[in-house]
Amino acid sequence: MRNSTLFLLVDDDADDIIVFKEVLRDVNPSIQLIEAGDGLEALEILRSRHDNLPDIIFLDLNMPRMQGKECLVEIKKDPHLQHIPVIIYTTSSLSRDIEDSMLKGAVCFITKPSSLKELRHIVSSISQNVHGDLGRCLRVLSNTSTTFIVC
Amino acid sequence: MILIVDDKKENLFSLKTLLQLNLYDVDMAMSGEEALKKILKNEYELIILDVQMPGMDGYEVAENITGYSKTKDIPIIFLSAVNIDKRFIAKGYSSGGVDYLTKPFDPELLLLKIKTFTRLYKQTKELNDIKSNLEHKVEARTTELIEANKELEKSNAELQQYAFIASHDLQEPLRKIITFSQIVKERFSIGAESTQYVNRIIVSAERMRTLINDLLSYSKLAATPEFLNMPLSLIIQETITDLELIIKETNAEVIIGQLPAAEIIPDQMRQVFQNLISNAIKFSKKDNPPQIKIWSDFTKERSVEARPDLNGSYCRIYLSDKGIGFNEQYLDKIFTMFQRLHGRSEYEGTGIGLSIVKKIIEKHNGFVTAKSKEGEGTTFIIVLPLKQTAKPAVALHK
Numbered sequence: 317m318r319n320s321t322l323f324l325l326v327d328d329d330a331d332d333i334i335v336f337k338e339v340l341r342d343v344n345p346s347i348q349l350i351e352a353g354d355g356l357e358a359l360e361i362l363r364s365r366h367d368n369l370p371d372i373i374f375l376d377l378n379m380p381r382m383q384g385k386e387c388l389v390e391i392k393k394d395p396h397l398q399h400i401p402v403i404i405y406t407t408s409s410l411s412r413d414i415e416d417s418m419l420k421g422a423v424c425f426i427t428k429p430s431s432l433k434e435l436r437h438i439v440s441s442i443s444q445n446v447h448g449d450l451g452r453c454l455r456v457l458s459n460t461s462t463t464f465i466v467c
Numbered sequence: 468m469i470l471i472v473d474d475k476k477e478n479l480f481s482l483k484t485l486l487q488l489n490l491y492d493v494d495m496a497m498s499g500e501e502a503l504k505k506i507l508k509n510e511y512e513l514i515i516l517d518v519q520m521p522g523m524d525g526y527e528v529a530e531n532i533t534g535y536s537k538t539k540d541i542p543i544i545f546l547s548a549v550n551i552d553k554r555f556i557a558k559g560y561s562s563g564g565v566d567y568l569t570k571p572f573d574p575e576l577l578l579l580k581i582k583t584f585t586r587l588y589k590q591t592k593e594l595n596d597i598k599s600n601l602e603h604k605v606e607a608r609t610t611e612l613i614e615a616n617k618e619l620e621k622s623n624a625e626l627q628q629y630a631f632i633a634s635h636d637l638q639e640p641l642r643k644i645i646t647f648s649q650i651v652k653e654r655f656s657i658g659a660e661s662t663q664y665v666n667r668i669i670v671s672a673e674r675m676r677t678l679i680n681d682l683l684s685y686s687k688l689a690a691t692p693e694f695l696n697m698p699l700s701l702i703i704q705e706t707i708t709d710l711e712l713i714i715k716e717t718n719a720e721v722i723i724g725q726l727p728a729a730e731i732i733p734d735q736m737r738q739v740f741q742n743l744i745s746n747a748i749k750f751s752k753k754d755n756p757p758q759i760k761i762w763s764d765f766t767k768e769r770s771v772e773a774r775p776d777l778n779g780s781y782c783r784i785y786l787s788d789k790g791i792g793f794n795e796q797y798l799d800k801i802f803t804m805f806q807r808l809h810g811r812s813e814y815e816g817t818g819i820g821l822s823i824v825k826k827i828i829e830k831h832n833g834f835v836t837a838k839s840k841e842g843e844g845t846t847f848i849i850v851l852p853l854k855q856t857a858k859p860a861v862a863l864h865k
Contacts, residue, residue, distance in 0.1 A: 331643050338650055407639055430642040430676065432649035 321347045321446050324370035326358040326387065327405070328379040332428060336374070336405075336439075339432070343440040355382030359390055362397055369400060371446045375422070377406040377413060385420060392421040401450060403442070414465055424454045427463040438464060468492040468509065469581070472502040472528065473517035473546070482515065485574055491581070499523025503531055506538055512585045518547035529565070540591050542584035544577070546570055630686035634679045641679070644672045674817070681819045684738065688826050694855045697733055699726040699784065703761060706740040710748075717757055719748050724762030727782050730855045735827045740786075742820040743847055747788035749814060750845075758789045771836060771848050780853055781833075787846035792839040801837070831855070 323340070327333050333351055340349055350370065352358035359382075362369065373391065377384035384404065391397045401423045406413070409427045417425055429435050438457055445453035458466035469491050473479050476497070483493045494509065496502035500523055506514070514532070518525035525545055533539045545567040566580050651657065652665045703723060707714065714721065721744065744759060751757035765779040773779075793801065793808055800806045804822040807814075828835045832852050839845035 331647070335643075335646050335650065338654065342654075407635070407642075428642065430638075430645045432646055432653070435646075 321443070322368065322370045323347060323349050324352065324358065324361070324373045325349060325405075326352045326355065326373065326379070326384070327376040328353050329376070332376075335432075335435070339435050339439050340443075343436055344443045347443055354379040355384060355387030355390075357381075358387055362391070363394075366396075369397070371400070372442065372450075373400055373402045374405040375402050377404060377408055377417075385416060388417065388420045388422060409463070423450070423466070424458070425465040429463045434463065468494055468511050469513045469515065469585075470494045470496060470502065470505060470509075470511045471515045472496045472499070472520070472525070474498060474520045475517075478517065485577075486581075489578055499525070499528040502528055506532060506541075507535075511541055512588045513542050513544065513581060515544045515546060515581075518545050540588065540595075542566075542588050544568060544580055544584065546572060627686055630683055634683040637679050638676060641672055641676055645669055645676070648672070674815075678817050678819075681817050681823070685819060685823055685826070688735070688823070688830065693732065694730040694831075695733055696728055696730050697736075698728040699731070699736070699763075699782075702731070702733060702736045703740050706737050706744060709737075709741065710744060713745065713748060717748055717751070719751075719757040719759065721759045721761070724760070726761070726763050726784065727765070727853065729782060729851055729853045731831060731851075732827075735830065739824045739827050739849070742824050743786050746820060747786065747790060747845075749816070750790040751788065752791055755789070760787050761785065765853075766850075769833070769850055769852070771850060782851050782853055784849040784851065785846055786849075787844060789844040792841045792843050792845050794841055795837075795839055798837060802835070 321344075325333060325336055327336075337349060340347055350361065352361055358373070358375075375384045375388060379387075384406070388402055388404075391400065391402060398421075402421065404413075404417045404422045404425045405428065406426070407428050414425045426438065429438075441453050441457055442450070454464075454466040457464045469486060471479055471482050471486070471493060472495075473482070474497055479495045479497070483495060486493045494505060494511070496505050499520055502514070502516075503523075516525040516528060525547070529543055529545075532541060532543065543565050545565070546569075547567060548570055566584065568577055568580070648665050648669045652662055652669075657665070700723065703726065707721060713719075747759045748757045761784065763782050763784045764775040765777055766773045766781050766783055767776045767779040769781050771783070797808055801808060802821050802825045805818040807816065807818045825835055828849055828851065832855060833850045835847060835849045837845055837847045
């Protein structure tokens with residue numbers, strides 16, 4: 317039984333991890349963040365934690381060693397991990413990436429915004445609804461944000 | 468080489484002598500059948516044909532000659548007895564020229580005719596050679612053009628891909644500059660002056676982002692167009708909806724008159740009106756809410772001056788504002804990329820907007836111009852063909 321909310325951020329870009337951390341700390345300092353630099357590392361971390369699994373996984377697409385899409389497939393295949401909502405968090409805005417991610421089981425697709433305000437809004441919304449109606453929250457975000465697509 | 472055909476040996480030989488004395492090469496045949504055999508095997512510039520022969524007569528021989536495409540241009544001179552048969556005149560034999568002489572013939576006259584006809588035949592042959600030569604050249608050039616076109620399309624596609632990748636890769640560090648600058652500003656107490664400078668960093672970086680997006684839009688314009696028949700009023704309505712926020716903020720008034728349907732590329736046309744309307748709003752007079760009017764007329768010629776004509780195949784779209792206007796001597800400048808009439812501190816902008824408009828309208832086989840008076844306002848005029856004949860258009864079903 318875990319008390320605090322946990323996010324996993326999988327991204328090979330150190331700058332983007334810093335920004336995400338900043339925003340998360342700003343919006344909800346009680347939420348814990350663990351990081352992985354690529355898909356393989358993420359799977360190692362996930363498989364080693366038996367009862368302390370993250371509530372949401374933020375997944376970048378273009379990474380070394382294992383691409384985000386492959387990692388997504390592995391997570392959804394694994395009976396212990398497939399229940400965790402995966403949110404794609406990437407620089408890409410290509411429709412082919414969006415469709416592919418949705419098909420592979422991501423719950424939504426975020427193109428990294430350049431506006432701090434927008435990122436704060438997204439992270440804040442999601443944090444507030446982690447244990448609530450995440451689906452509805454994502455749908456609302458999709459309507460109000462240009463960089464956000466819900467499944 | 469001249470071929471003489473006569474069933475009487477004496478005639479053949481006397482004619483042969485006459486011709487050879489005048490330096491012509493001569494061949495002989497004693498019957499129509501022999502003549503035809505020889506004609507199929509050799510090249511003759513002229514045939515002198517006796518009309519009255521046993522077996523195949525001169526007319527039959529002539530008919531056969533004109534029927535065969537290789538020989539139809541060879542001129543023929545008939546030699547006949549006094550009672551010339553009107554038959555051959557009426558039939559109008561070969562395109563190589565036909566003439567006749569009655570026997571006994573005047574040798575001088577015959578030679579004159581031979582000279583004329585051999586010259587005619589030579590010229591006809593030369594003409595045909597030139598023609599076939601030209602046809603080959605045209606074919607070769609066309610193949611070259613098709614190849615060059617394929618190469619161009621390929622390099623165009625590569626350029627577009629390059630533009631897309633470049634813009635994407637350029638946007639990334641820019642995004643970080645903006646984001647981290649915002650973090651510095653908001654998370655740390657850096658004082659008023661530092662905040663101002665950080666703001667300038669953010670503004671510059673944002674401008675670069677817009678510039679990269681505009682350049683990417685411009686590069687996309689090179690792609691092959693697909694025209695759809697659409698009412699222009701629909702396009703303008705959609706543009707106005709997109710600009711809703713700024714229209715509300717500036718209290719702008721946009722009055723739209725009757726507008727026709729035309730074969731257009733919807734996305735690109737939307738861009739045109741977005742650029743023109745936001746320009747009109749941007750360059751409005753200080754403290755005066757922008758007043759924009761859009762109307763149209765038809766005309767038969769692709770011109771701004773031509774008088775209106777309801778049956779015209781061109782439409783002219785006018786977009787006027789009561790803004791600050793500009794001096795018409797700068798008309799060319801405003802449509803040129805990156806040329807601005809005002810400093811950046813006075814009016815925001817990348818300087819590409821109007822050149823994108825110009826490129827798009829040119830793609831639609833029209834043109835755009837403007838009339839303006841400083842201090843009074845500007846009217847942009849787009850001349851657009853209603854139909855694009857090059858490719859078939861798809862009708863829009865709503």
